[in-house]
Every structure is written in C-alpha cells, then in structure tokens.
Amino acid sequence: MGLFDRIKRAFTGEDKVVKEEILDQEEQIVFEKYEKGMEKTRKSFSDRISDLFTSWRELDDEFFDDLEEILISADVGFKMTLALTDAIRDAVEAQNVHRPEDVKRVMLEEMVAIYEKDQPVNPDLIENPDGPTVVLFVGVNGVGKTTSVGKIGYNLKQSGHKVLMAAADTFRAGAVEQLNVWGERLGIPVVTGADQGDPASVVFDAVKKANAEGYDYLLVDTAGRLQTKANLMAELAKMKRIIERENPNGVQEVLLVLDATTGQNALIQAKQFNEATEISGLVLTKLDGTAKGGVILSIRHELDIPVKFIGLGEQASDLQAFDAEKYMYTLIRDLLEKE
The missing domain is CATH 1.20.120.140 (SRP54, nucleotide-binding domain)
Incomplete structure (x- = not known):
C-alpha cells in the first residue's frame, strides 16, 4: 500500500x-x-x-x-x-x-x-556500534544550530544514550556559553576551548574524551560564519580530518541546520553547503513559525538529502525526528x- x-x-x-x-x-x-x-x-x-x-x-x-x-x-x-x-x-x-x-x-x-x-x-541518526557516533552540526548563524545541538542531545539522552557535546563555535560571542547552559540544564557534559581559539582543537579534545569514556554520541556545534565562505568550509574540512583520524569510523553524520521561515533561501543554503561538504541530513527549525513548510518538498525533490529533524515548538521535546507520513x-x- x-x-x-x-x-x-x-x-x-x-x-x-x-x-x-x-x-x-x-x-x-x-x-x-x-x-x-x-x-x-x-x-x-x-x-x-x-x-x-x-x-x-x-x-x-x-x-x-x-x-x-x-x-x-x-x-x-x-x-x-x-x-x-x-x-x-x-x-x-x-x-x-x-x-x-x-x-x-x-x-x-x-x-x-x-x-x-x-x-x-531513513530519518534516523546513524549509530556506530564500535565507538562514539560523531555528529557535526553546520549552518549559517541565526538558524538555531546551537539550540538544535541541545535539543537533539536531550532526545538522545531521553532514549538512554550517553551524550557528550562540543562547543566548537569559538568565534561567535555567546555560543559557548549558550551550549554550556544547555549542558547544565540537561546534565550533558560540554567540551570547550579558549575564546576565539582553534575550533579543531576543541573537536580533537572532544573525540579523545568520547572514545576514552565510552560515549555513544558526540554532538559538535560548529561556526556559522568566518571571514569568508572559503574559510568556513576549510575549517569544517579540518574538523572532519581530525575526527576521521582520531575516531575509528570517522564522521558518521553531518547535519545541516536550516531555518524554515526563510523558505527557498533554505534550499539555496542546502545547495551551497552540500557542494562544500557531504551533508548526510537536515534539521529544519522554526517550522511552527512559518507557512513555508512546503520547502521540505522542494528540498526532497532537488537534493537527495533526508530531513532528519524538524522544529515544531520552543521546548526541547518539540524538535522531533522527522516522520514523512505524519508530515504528508x-x-x-x-x-x-x-x-
């Protein structure tokens, strides 16, 4: 049927x-x-x-x-x-x-x-049976990336997983503090580094900790803006190389966070990031605040990238795993x- x-x-x-x-x-x-x-x-x-x-x-x-x-x-x-x-x-x-x-x-x-x-x-996150599943969260500033890291961390912990978060967005004022607040609220440890420091060093420390202490998931918040698009993509590539070197199975997921209220601009961002790095899934935030939810159909038609989570409200539990049947x-x- x-x-x-x-x-x-x-x-x-x-x-x-x-x-x-x-x-x-x-x-x-x-x-x-x-x-x-x-x-x-x-x-x-x-x-x-x-x-x-x-x-x-x-x-x-x-x-x-x-x-x-x-x-x-x-x-x-x-x-x-x-x-x-x-x-x-x-x-x-x-x-x-x-x-x-x-x-x-x-x-x-x-x-x-x-x-x-x-x-x-398959909208489910990949689960690595031989070590921590590393999930990089990418996207431009203002789309709800750091909040999505916290909410998905909440979902995973509620499902019984041992979760670690890494604050690798060292350039945006308040990003590290924001993720620390989520960590304290949820009881999830957060690996941090020096303000304005090297994001890749935060990732290195976080992968070492995740492997040494038996974490199921490592969720990495990344920068949404450096001086140029080339710098941003180079920084993401550097993080991926470190993870692939230090973690036996490399990067399992790269989730692109998009703001549903931007409509077709979200599709443009998806195309740009997909050209620069291999995106394995999408997180579509703020769907409850817009009439532009039809963009999911557009993304599905033009890019073979699954939507994995959608934001349906402000609470941590409102970031839901995407269910195509319920959506349609x-x-x-x-x-x-x-x-």
Missing part, C-alpha cells in the same frame, strides 16, 4: 486498524505536535488549494497556471512545482479525469509519489477531509 492510500485510509475512517498502526509508531502527543507545529503551513496550503477548486470552471491552462502560483507561493519551489503540475497533467489525461474531486485525488497522489521517489528514506498527512489533511 502506498503512502497516499495508507494515510487516506487511516485518517478518513476507512481503516481504523491502519490508523492505530500509524499512531502506535510514536505517542499520540507526537502526532499532536505535528498538528500544532504545522498549522500555519497546513492552512496556507490547504486553504489556497480549496479556493482553487471552489472556483472551478474547467481543467484548462488557466487552472494549471493558478495551481502553479499557489504551489510556488507555498514555497514548494519552482522545480518541484513544474514537476508536480506536469505529472498532474499527464495523470489526468491518462485517466481521462474531469471531475474536481478526481483532479484533487490525482494531485495529492502525484505530490506523494514525487516526494517518495520510490526510495525509502498533516499537510494534506484538510483536503482529504473536504473530498
């Missing part, structure tokens, strides 16, 4: 068992976090699509022009929008579809199909209910 059929059956009352299976994957409170955290995105997307079908005349070029405008305004992205509208055109022609409710069904099916890409996506259902729920 495909993702579209599964979520439709589950949440339109067609299959109570399937619904219970979905909700059993995590606690009900997690599903409620998705509902609340994606409210602005859901209403923006669903309301505009509903208005389009309310003013339905016929399935002509004007309809598809309006649909493209809605998708782009929802920050689904230009390339994703074109791929989606082309797929819808082809599907309605192949299925000889004319009624509004059938066009809506085709649209939702194609949106899910393009997101899935026929490739299963929350995005299109109102449209399913109005069929």
Whole structure:
C-alpha cells in the first residue's frame, strides 16, 4: 500500500486498524505536535488549494497556471512545482479525469509519489556500534544550530544514550556559553576551548574524551560564519580530518541546520553547503513559525538529502525526528477531509 492510500485510509475512517498502526509508531502527543507545529503551513496550503477548486470552471491552462502560483507561493519551489503540475497533467489525461474531486485525488497522489521517489528514506541518526557516533552540526548563524545541538542531545539522552557535546563555535560571542547552559540544564557534559581559539582543537579534545569514556554520541556545534565562505568550509574540512583520524569510523553524520521561515533561501543554503561538504541530513527549525513548510518538498525533490529533524515548538521535546507520513498527512489533511 502506498503512502497516499495508507494515510487516506487511516485518517478518513476507512481503516481504523491502519490508523492505530500509524499512531502506535510514536505517542499520540507526537502526532499532536505535528498538528500544532504545522498549522500555519497546513492552512496556507490547504486553504489556497480549496479556493482553487471552489472556483472551478474547467481543467484548462488557466487552472494549471493558478495551481502553479499557489504551489510556488507555498514555497514548494519552482522545480518541484513544474514537476508536480506536469505529472498532474499527464495523470489526468491518462485517466481521462474531469471531475474536481478526481483532479484533487490525482494531485495529492502525484505530490506523494514525487516526494517518495520510490526510495525509502531513513530519518534516523546513524549509530556506530564500535565507538562514539560523531555528529557535526553546520549552518549559517541565526538558524538555531546551537539550540538544535541541545535539543537533539536531550532526545538522545531521553532514549538512554550517553551524550557528550562540543562547543566548537569559538568565534561567535555567546555560543559557548549558550551550549554550556544547555549542558547544565540537561546534565550533558560540554567540551570547550579558549575564546576565539582553534575550533579543531576543541573537536580533537572532544573525540579523545568520547572514545576514552565510552560515549555513544558526540554532538559538535560548529561556526556559522568566518571571514569568508572559503574559510568556513576549510575549517569544517579540518574538523572532519581530525575526527576521521582520531575516531575509528570517522564522521558518521553531518547535519545541516536550516531555518524554515526563510523558505527557498533554505534550499539555496542546502545547495551551497552540500557542494562544500557531504551533508548526510537536515534539521529544519522554526517550522511552527512559518507557512513555508512546503520547502521540505522542494528540498526532497532537488537534493537527495533526508530531513532528519524538524522544529515544531520552543521546548526541547518539540524538535522531533522527522516522520514523512505524519508530515504528508498533516499537510494534506484538510483536503482529504473536504473530498
């Protein structure tokens, strides 16, 4: 059963068992976090699509022009929008579809199909069985990188893991202090270095400690800005070399932290960082504060980098492991209910 059929059956009352299976994957409170955290995105997307079908005349070029405008305004992205509208055109022609409710069904099916890409996506962090899993957090200043380190540290500790954090953003005023506050609040030790010192030396000390004391995860906060982009990327490369030398299995994860409120600028940042360093996953923060959550579809379409965490609120527990099923259902729920 495909993702579209599964979520439709589950949440339109067609299959109570399937619904219970979905909700059993995590606690009900997690599903409620998705509902609340994606409210602005859901209403923006669903309301505009509903208005389009309310003013339905016929399935002509004007309809598809309006649909493209809605998708782009929802920050689904230009390339994703074109791929989606082309797929819808082809599907309605192949299925000889004319009624509004059938066009809506085709649209939702194609949106899910393009997101899935026929490739299963594993959003879980890699776990190194032979030593500490090292996770580098990268991204520009102001996206919530240090906060994400703390919140993911909280999630991992709640799951029973032994966690160490490293404050390798030695250049930003307050970054080390901010991570220390998180460490004290959560009971997670933090490795620090000299103010304005060498970030790579902090990483070196942290990897040594993580290996010597049997930590499961080492979370490394990195600088978001040096004098130039080249300097920043060179510093990240230096950190990775040290980790690969000192840790048997090297860097397991490089997570790029993006601010969802920036919409398509987040996609641009993802492309730039992915060109300079191998990004293994994305953390999308502040999703609860924006109607631009459609950028996840754009990122998925243009970059084969999985979203691993999304920020659905201010609390430590509100940074949730990304669940594509919950995301897609929350995005299109109102449209399913109005069929």
